[in-house]
Amino acid sequence: MELFTHRYRNVSVLVAAVLAQLLLLGYQIRSREDVPLVRVWVVTAVTEAASLVESAAAAAADVARNYLWLIGVREENERLRRQLDELKLESQHLRAELARADRAEALRLFQARTPSRTLAARIIGAGPVLNSKVVFVDVGSRHGVEAGMAVITPAGVVGRVRAAYPTSSQVVLLTDPSFAGGVISQRHHVQGTLKGKGVRLCTVDYIQNEEKLEEGEWFYTSGDDRVFPRGLPVGPAVVVRRGRLLKEVLVAPSGLENGLEEVLIVLEGVHQPVPAATAPAASTLRLLPPPPADPLGAEEQGGPTASLETDADRLRERYRRIGEAQGHTFGEGLPGSPPPDFTLEVAPAKPGSPGGAGSPPPAP
Amino acid sequence: MRVDSDLLANGLGRPRQEARYHQLKLVAVPVAALVFQVYVPLVIVYLGYLELPLLVVLYYALTRRRQLASLFYGAAVGLLQDALSHNPVGMFGIAKTLTGYFAAAASFRFDVDNPVVRFLLSFFFYFFHQFLYWVLTQALLAQPASFSLQQALMLGLLNGAVAVPLFHVLAKLLGRG
Numbered sequence: 237m238e239l240f241t242h243r244y245r246n247v248s249v250l251v252a253a254v255l256a257q258l259l260l261l262g263y264q265i266r267s268r269e270d271v272p273l274v275r276v277w278v279v280t281a282v283t284e285a286a287s288l289v290e291s292a293a294a295a296a297a298d299v300a301r302n303y304l305w306l307i308g309v310r311e312e313n314e315r316l317r318r319q320l321d322e323l324k325l326e327s328q329h330l331r332a333e334l335a336r337a338d339r340a341e342a343l344r345l346f347q348a349r350t351p352s353r354t355l356a357a358r359i360i361g362a363g364p365v366l367n368s369k370v371v372f373v374d375v376g377s378r379h380g381v382e383a384g385m386a387v388i389t390p391a392g393v394v395g396r397v398r399a400a401y402p403t404s405s406q407v408v409l410l411t412d413p414s415f416a417g418g419v420i421s422q423r424h425h426v427q428g429t430l431k432g433k434g435v436r437l438c439t440v441d442y443i444q445n446e447e448k449l450e451e452g453e454w455f456y457t458s459g460d461d462r463v464f465p466r467g468l469p470v471g472p473a474v475v476v477r478r479g480r481l482l483k484e485v486l487v488a489p490s491g492l493e494n495g496l497e498e499v500l501i502v503l504e505g506v507h508q509p510v511p512a513a514t515a516p517a518a519s520t521l522r523l524l525p526p527p528p529a530d531p532l533g534a535e536e537q538g539g540p541t542a543s544l545e546t547d548a549d550r551l552r553e554r555y556r557r558i559g560e561a562q563g564h565t566f567g568e569g570l571p572g573s574p575p576p577d578f579t580l581e582v583a584p585a586k587p588g589s590p591g592g593a594g595s596p597p598p599a600p
Numbered sequence: 601m602r603v604d605s606d607l608l609a610n611g612l613g614r615p616r617q618e619a620r621y622h623q624l625k626l627v628a629v630p631v632a633a634l635v636f637q638v639y640v641p642l643v644i645v646y647l648g649y650l651e652l653p654l655l656v657v658l659y660y661a662l663t664r665r666r667q668l669a670s671l672f673y674g675a676a677v678g679l680l681q682d683a684l685s686h687n688p689v690g691m692f693g694i695a696k697t698l699t700g701y702f703a704a705a706a707s708f709r710f711d712v713d714n715p716v717v718r719f720l721l722s723f724f725f726y727f728f729h730q731f732l733y734w735v736l737t738q739a740l741l742a743q744p745a746s747f748s749l750q751q752a753l754m755l756g757l758l759n760g761a762v763a764v765p766l767f768h769v770l771a772k773l774l775g776r777g
Contacts, residue, residue, distance in 0.1 A: 245668075246667045246668055246701075249668055250667075250671055250697070250698070253675055254694055254697055254698065257675065257690040257693045257694045257697065258690070258694065260688075260689060260690045260693075261688050261689075261690035261691070261740055264688040264689065265741070271689050274679070274689060275683045275684075275689070277683075278683035279683060282631070282634055282684060283638070285631070285635045286635055286638050286639040289635060289639050359642065360639075361639055362637075362638055362639075362641045362642055363638075363684065363685060364637045364638060364653070364681050364684045364685055364692075365686075365687070370686050399686075406686060412686070413743055414743060434746065
């Protein structure tokens with residue numbers, strides 16, 4: 237027995253360790269409860285460390301930009317080149333600052349305009365799972381954030397809060413495979429369920445083939461999921477095709493298009509109507525100008541063949557010529573009078589001879 | 601260096617050169633790897649393809665050459681990683697427990713100081729770890745996760761290539777002795 241336990245000690249411990257974790261997993265899955273203490277400790281520690289790293293990186297970049305690059309300049313040429321590089325960097329920096337200020341201003345305006353009560357947050361970390369779409373934001377339960385709250389930007393829906401920790405929160409993006417939410421299309425009011433796929437595009441499931449939906453039609457949150465208030469933009473349908481039973485619809489999330497730096501967390505959502513779809517204005521149809529007149533053609537001046545655009549026009553013109561060649565005027569003969577001989581060939585109208593009506597028909 | 605007479609007596613052929621590490625560094629390095637995995641992909645997206653916590657576990661298992669220590673180390677790092685993920689705690693834990701155990705077992709059979717062997721083992725265990733995680737996701741969570749063989753192989757090559765110089769850095773950081 238002792239030999240057995242000694243010999244299989246490693247395997248026994250391995251099996252015990254795996255079983256213990258399986259039991260832990262089973263408990264969480266079955267009871268739908270988490271192990272919050274572990275997560276709180278780890279997330280707080282790691283996100284604080286990530287914040288420190290970010291601050292240190294910013295400070296180091298600041299020191300390098302403000303001091304290190306300004307010393308040691310000896311030759312004029314190098315000094316000028318360095319100044320040029322510095323100006324370029326500054327320009328890039330200012331552009332980035334300007335873009336950031338624009339985003340912050342847009343966020344602030346949107347926050348003031350939307351009836352929902354929101355809280356601004358900054359992205360400070362990404363999830364550790366390959367293909368998972370999870371980020372961490374720098375506000376948590378101390379700021380009033382709770383699990384299940386919607387996360388948005390002025391451009392559209394971003395995701396929802398999965399867990400709120402004291403100083404940070406974990407947000408599942410709508411492209412994550414575990415994400416699902418109710419959506420409604422703008423024009424035809426088709427309802428479906430938005431689901432993440434782990435890639436850039438999301439699917440909208442449960443739309444019958446018979447329902448009408450067009451590519452480019454926007455989807456908005458329907459409010460049915462009790463997470464997102466109704467009326468938030470989600471994104472346009474980029475692919476709409478018939479499936480076996482249900483339509484296959486792919487949506488490009490508009491909230492993730494320009495990257496994520498700042499987001500809003502909806503603390504208290506207020507439903508809004510889905511904006512009405514606007515029909516394309518007539519002026520948006522760009523028509524080509526009419527073609528220029530053919531200088532060689534005489535019949536464009538009002539000649540009978542000027543508008544012979546269809547087979548019916550050409551047939552009508554041929555009958556008119558045949559009638560003229562035989563002295564027959566259509567519409568004037570009495571019932572029973574002989575019709576013109578339609579088997580006669582007449583010469584087609586020549587340029588410069590209006591109508592070509594006087595040309596005699598060739599002998600049959 | 602410590603020569604294990606039992607192992608020699610058991611005829612496994614290679615004298616065991618175990619590394620011993622400072623406890624504090626053993627904790628700090630995987631935490632740093634996790635911070636790297638959480639923060640750096642925000643700045644450089646492609647670095648998100650590196651599975652640094654796994655490479656740290658692999659380095660520990662291949663150099664420590666103790667199956668029990670490696671499985672517990674793998675479990676600890678995996679559980680830390682789980683705490684940061686949105687999946688239930690234990691998924692990465694199980695995957696890294698098994699990876700640590702088998703990597704330590706493999707260290708008896710191969711010359712793990714050889715860079716080519718390190719590359720191949722890192723490649724293999726990365727693939728093993730990803731496949732195991734996918735199986736667990738499918739079996740336990742019933743999530744519609746997809747497993748791209750091509751992607752896993754490519755990322756395995758990438759992580760294997762990164763593992764070779766990284767192991768040198770870790771040897772200096774952790775201070776073998």
